[in-house]
Amino acid sequence: MRDDNGFESALMEPLFILNYETGTIEPWLGESLTSNGNLDVWTLKIRDGVKWSDGEDYDADDVVFTITLLKEGPPELSNAGAMREWVKTVTKVDRLTAEFTLTRPNPRFQLDYFAVKIFRNVPILPEHIWRDKDPLTFKNYDPEKGWPVFTGPYKLAGASPTRFAWRRDPNWWGAKANFKPLPKPERLEFVVAETEEVRVARASNNELDVLDDITTGAYESLHARNEGFVAWDPEKPYSWADPCTRLLSFNNMVPPWNDREMRWAVNFAVDKDEIIRIAYEGSTTKASIFFPPYKGLNDYMALLDKEGLFEEYPILRHDPDQARETIESKGYRLDGDGLYRRNGRPLRLQIDAPSEGTEISRYAGVIGEQLQRIGIDTTVRKLAFGTFADNLSKGNFEAAADFSACGSVSEPWFSMDIFHERRAVPIGREASGNNVRWRNAAYSRHVDAMAGLPLGDRRIERPFVEAARLWLRDLPFFPAAHAKKLYSFNTTYWTGWPSKGDNYIHPPTVWNSSHRIIHNLRPAT
The missing domain is CATH 3.40.190.10 (Periplasmic binding protein-like II)
Structure with a gap:
């Protein structure tokens, strides 16, 4: 069953709901999920009176069963990787209480997995239905x-x-x-x-x-x-504004796009106002960084403004002259066709886009036309989403119109960690994040400094600013526009x-x- 046809909104209820508008996590099937001082033990209190649709009690046994299945069952199950990474043990304390002992501190455990951060969360299964069933073949479907x-x-x-x-x-x-x-x-x-x-x-x-x-x-x-x-x-x-900001991502292992100055040249060549006007018919706004414009993130964005980062790195500026100056400083010269060449070889860029994503293909096309006008021989290659995603993960691309920074909606660490250097793998190997294969040790250290701090802790601010500064300096990818719905x-x-x-x-x-x-x-x- 597809989960956009009522599974999430009619059939399955969450433990908690992150309210984007207030920035708070609201209880639903759960009453609370609280941590100890070290953030490595979390205690779930389930609302009394919850029942499955067949009248059986919804209780801690179902929570323990589900998480144990994800930890010990087939690794291809959704959320299995996350539960194996984070949950050391899950135990029943009493009928309505379960305790998670984590492998290491995680201040975002509730937010990331049990609060509908984006679209869905870890679904709790009825143990009395799924016990002794093969989770890869059992359908949970029998109208009678x-x-x-x-x-x-x-x-x-x-x-x-x-x-x-x-x-x-x-x-x-x-x-x-x-x-x-x-x-x-x-x-x-x-x-x-x-x-x-x-x-x-x-x-x-x-x-x-x-x-x-x-x-x-x-x-x-x-x-x-x-x-x-x-x-x-x-x-x-x-x-x-949808949480998944639209990007132009470069493969940072493929020349000449492994040169940050060339990536900045492309950024200056791209007119984001034109993207919004043509690709989006005015239905969205420009993005200066890869976060969505939500309540929980706005204070962090204001901090970057206060620190002057967008003056130091004017990412929203459309400056074709600066783009040409940078390209020509690398030895490229315009030929009679208005395209740049160096040593007889044209400066080319192929932008991949998913064929199913009309909106994404549309902004990719606008960018392609803009770069062509400035002298970069640009093509947009539309691929079936499965092929597109596989190519990104394995590094088989030059550039891509994508949304791979998606994740942070109320705190900045999650999306920033996607581009940690530990995730940068050689071309041909499947990446778990950081499809652009950007390596920056200092950036990664600042992201690590944020990782274990409680949500909203003021100590997050300094490493956040420094990590953002390094991202802006290197610009391994840049936002084309805020996503819209x-x-x-x-x-x-x-x-x-x-x-x-x-x-x-x-x-x-x-x-x-x-x-x-x-x-x-x-x-x-």
Whole structure:
């Protein structure tokens, strides 16, 4: 089952939810997950009264079973690598309490794995269903038995290649335990595999309540035809900033892009305002570093401004003359075709982009045209996502339009650690992060200095600034733009959708955090 068709938002509930808008972690199935002073023992308290959809108790046995399965079961299971890396032991303290002893201190243990930091988190499984089953082949699907079994307020009512339907469960534990009343919608349907044109046409006829992400032009056309549809932001850019900032990444082991001055030349050649205007139709904003513009990160961004880093390294400046000066200082000269050559060889750059990512391919194309204009013979190669991701991981690329810095949403360490030198492996070997294969020992030491400090600790600030300074100096990749998601909600039948003005939660409707949205909906009067 795809997890963007209701699995996360109707069927499976999280232990905790990170609220991007407040920066706080809210309890759901869990009441608390707290650490000792050393940050290497974490104690989970489960909410009393939680039950699986078949009436069995949700308790510490299920938590211990799930984490043990990830630690000792097939390594290809999602989250198995993380649990093996971080969890030394997990034990049951009592019916509603489990204790995690970690392999080393981790101040982000709750945030990274149990708080829906981005899209999903570690799903806890019902031990009484999954015990003695092969997790690679067991489907947890048998309508006659009431499977799939999870804790959410909806049960699967039907599935097809293009539609998943969910009906409200009148016996949902949350209503009986006085946690929350039953959600108002009695039925949820998730429609997939439709073009934007078809989705907008159906939405204008009130056949859809949510459009998950559309272009600016499509939204403006929809809103003109049906004023019941509203966006996260009523004014341009309309959209919400997605956590995965869009990048232009260089393979730092491939000449001439292993030269930081050449990477800066490309940055100066790229007009980010034009990217936003053409590729995004004005629906997003420029990014000066690879973090999304969220509440938990804004203070760190302000610190970089205060330290003058963006004056020292003017990453947002469009300066074609500086780009040409740098390129020519390396011995390149323009030929009669307006392209740079050195010793008869053209200066070329191939930018890879996933063929499925229309938005990513679009900004890659804009960058390609800009670099061509300045004299770099640039091509954009569109690849199936599987091939694209494999090439990035193994270093089989020159440059890529990608989002591989994705991870930090409320603290800076996670994304910065992706580019630690320990992750830089030779071309041909699969990397676990740092696809750009950038090596900077001083940067890595500053990132390590942040790793064990509690979230929000002021001692994070100095190593953060110094690591950011080294990243800006070397510029192993640079942000093309903040990622955008233009969510559009239909207020004809339902109210209570999140918005910039009523930002009780961030707006994704297929994330595991979207239970907050569904429980906030009310019939329109």
